Amino acid sequence: MSTPKLTASEKARVALLVARMAKRSIASETVYMRDLERKVERIIDGAQQRAEKNGKQP
Known part of the structure; x- marks a missing residue:
């Protein structure tokens, strides 16, 4: 599974973590x-769900 596109906010949160x-x-x-690893995983999972919902593949 590849990493989905992250929003600027998600990138900033991951960088902080x-x-x-x-x-x-x-x-x-x-x-x-x-x-902290779980928090990063949740951010990536949320981005993956958003990408699937929008019908876009990374």
């Missing part, structure tokens, strides 16, 4: 990041 993940990993390599 990735930055938070990087900050956490600097603190410790064994830190829990699954909560």
